[in-house]
Amino acid sequence: MLFFLLLSWVGQAFASDEKLQAMSEILAASKPSDWRTVSPENTLYMDLDRGRVVIELAPDFAPKHVENVKALARDRYWDGLAIIRTQDNYVVQWADPNSDNPEKKRPLKNGKATLAAEFDRKLDAKVPFNRLNEPDVYAREVGFSSGFPVARDAAENKMWMLHCYGAVGAGRDVSPDSGGGTELYAVIGHAPRHLDRNVTLVGRVIDGMEYLSASKRGPVPMGFYTNPVDRVSIKAFRLATDVPEKERTNFEVLRTDTPLFAKLVKSRKFRPEAWFFHHPQHIEVCNVPIPARIKH
Amino acid sequence: MLFFLLLSWVGQAFASDEKLQAMSEILAASKPSDWRTVSPENTLYMDLDRGRVVIELAPDFAPKHVENVKALARDRYWDGLAIIRTQDNYVVQWADPNSDNPEKKRPLKNGKATLAAEFDRKLDAKVPFNRLNEPDVYAREVGFSSGFPVARDAAENKMWMLHCYGAVGAGRDVSPDSGGGTELYAVIGHAPRHLDRNVTLVGRVIDGMEYLSASKRGPVPMGFYTNPVDRVSIKAFRLATDVPEKERTNFEVLRTDTPLFAKLVKSRKFRPEAWFFHHPQHIEVCNVPIPARIKH
Numbered sequence: 001m002l003f004f005l006l007l008s009w010v011g012q013a014f015a016s017d018e019k020l021q022a023m024s025e026i027l028a029a030s031k032p033s034d035w036r037t038v039s040p041e042n043t044l045y046m047d048l049d050r051g052r053v054v055i056e057l058a059p060d061f062a063p064k065h066v067e068n069v070k071a072l073a074r075d076r077y078w079d080g081l082a083i084i085r086t087q088d089n090y091v092v093q094w095a096d097p098n099s100d101n102p103e104k105k106r107p108l109k110n111g112k113a114t115l116a117a118e119f120d121r122k123l124d125a126k127v128p129f130n131r132l133n134e135p136d137v138y139a140r141e142v143g144f145s146s147g148f149p150v151a152r153d154a155a156e157n158k159m160w161m162l163h164c165y166g167a168v169g170a171g172r173d174v175s176p177d178s179g180g181g182t183e184l185y186a187v188i189g190h191a192p193r194h195l196d197r198n199v200t201l202v203g204r205v206i207d208g209m210e211y212l213s214a215s216k217r218g219p220v221p222m223g224f225y226t227n228p229v230d231r232v233s234i235k236a237f238r239l240a241t242d243v244p245e246k247e248r249t250n251f252e253v254l255r256t257d258t259p260l261f262a263k264l265v266k267s268r269k270f271r272p273e274a275w276f277f278h279h280p281q282h283i284e285v286c287n288v289p290i291p292a293r294i295k296h
Numbered sequence: 297m298l299f300f301l302l303l304s305w306v307g308q309a310f311a312s313d314e315k316l317q318a319m320s321e322i323l324a325a326s327k328p329s330d331w332r333t334v335s336p337e338n339t340l341y342m343d344l345d346r347g348r349v350v351i352e353l354a355p356d357f358a359p360k361h362v363e364n365v366k367a368l369a370r371d372r373y374w375d376g377l378a379i380i381r382t383q384d385n386y387v388v389q390w391a392d393p394n395s396d397n398p399e400k401k402r403p404l405k406n407g408k409a410t411l412a413a414e415f416d417r418k419l420d421a422k423v424p425f426n427r428l429n430e431p432d433v434y435a436r437e438v439g440f441s442s443g444f445p446v447a448r449d450a451a452e453n454k455m456w457m458l459h460c461y462g463a464v465g466a467g468r469d470v471s472p473d474s475g476g477g478t479e480l481y482a483v484i485g486h487a488p489r490h491l492d493r494n495v496t497l498v499g500r501v502i503d504g505m506e507y508l509s510a511s512k513r514g515p516v517p518m519g520f521y522t523n524p525v526d527r528v529s530i531k532a533f534r535l536a537t538d539v540p541e542k543e544r545t546n547f548e549v550l551r552t553d554t555p556l557f558a559k560l561v562k563s564r565k566f567r568p569e570a571w572f573f574h575h576p577q578h579i580e581v582c583n584v585p586i587p588a589r590i591k592h
Contacts, residue, residue, distance in 0.1 A: 086510075088505055088506045088509055088510075089461050089462075089505065089509070117573070119573065119574065134433060135431055135433055136433065137430060137431055137432065137433070137578050137579070137580040138576060138578050138580070164486070165385050165485060165486045166385075174570055174571050176573045189461060189485070189486070189509075190460070190461045190485070190486050190487055190582050190583060191486055191580075191583075192583070193576070193580060193583065194564075194567060194572075194576045194579070194583065196574070196576070197573070197574035198571075198572055198573050198574050209384055209385065210384045210512075210513035213384055213385070213485075213509075213513070214382075214384075214510050214511065214512055214513055215510065216506075216510055217506035217509070217510055268490075271490060274470055275470050275494075276490075276494055277413070277415065277472045277493070277494050278415065278492070278493035278494050280434060280489070280490045280492070282433050282434050283433070283490070284433040284434070284487075284489060286486050287486060287487075287488070287489065287490065
């Protein structure tokens, strides 16, 4: 009897389940309301000779660092500075190559050199958390907050952003409060989740990752360029609002709080595409794609 | 009373625990017996203009594919072929750019074009499994087998290799048995674990990853180079045993079945280094380093 009941329940479960579509089909069927326009106020352009890297800032998670990064960008702090470090399977970092030389280092105008750490934040009903119903090795709960991969710990009353591929953070020294945003890095390898709550993340790259990830690796263990010739010069690093409209690249990011996004996650868990022999059934938070596209 | 007992127990736990060392200290204290010499019989050299990529093959997990890759290397199948695809946060793939052209494609000698899939293997007491005592999103149990990250499912009586950074696999078409080893790829991004048990993995890169991971990304979604000029030519792709001794680079890999390795894993879980503000307590299998070094 139990056997038949079980079979019947399983049959129902499958019958009630709509046929899974591939991600491409899901995106093709998306409506304008499934996408969120990225505010130019929270968009940074890092222009390199090889192309433009576009970063979306996350003021919900690091308000003071984001404000400082904006102040530095408005002052053109990074223009002419460089990528000084590329460590394989880890990070690309850009900063003032002369930051340790008091006579040569670039002076600050309105930006600050250091800030109190913003490793995590208190829970707040105004900051969304769309839970990914999956286990995680590092955190109790993981999910998404307006397009950013995040974790939540209800017992601690805390949320924080995750070091997934493309995450952008503020490098620091040994003291937790020694960062501030003058040295930024982007994750270019397998998610270094041990950095979660150890560094203040300020946003994520939504376009042009390939201009960072394909950088020549530095020759020493931490990937610093010992030969200055290897450094990649930053032509300009500006807030979108400081760029003339015709030079802007406007983006929209798939919303992570919609039925369409839930459908996309399900498709990526089960992989209905014909190529798949083994259907994984699970997905790790940093493997969930959060598509971005140029807004026309 | 319980309070005091608990405190006392915690105190004991800490007291009995040796002080955690950083990975660098653990490796500095390693003995020759903590390392395993990589057999030249299972070592491949992929020589590019930019440097040498060294791959260790895993005959325990894909015996037929490994035998075929060796036959292809002995026949110099890949010499003069190229990296034809670099997809950001995914894979670098090398193959015959003319594989679809019957007149131009490179003929096979002793190698085979396709083989039955080797996506997983039966458990066998002779194939080690050193369990990582950590949860995993994709598999019931994960760990290491002679230096390769692997998963195990005792209920299914199966083991398989994981798509961690640097894993090398045999590309295939839609049919599971359409691969064989003529098209190989290496993982250069966040572990695409959905590929586990969907592709036959043949080994992993133990040196020179930066010569693959820094490749220019291809311009189309799957990263193929539409302009042949972008392809990276393979000067030579040989088994170490086919290379004169003075041109070999001999490697040893840290053993993954020793107390020293267990100590290293523990250090990477808790991160005793002064820089860490938040100690992660956990580690995801693909974040566990498996050091390799030149054997002098």
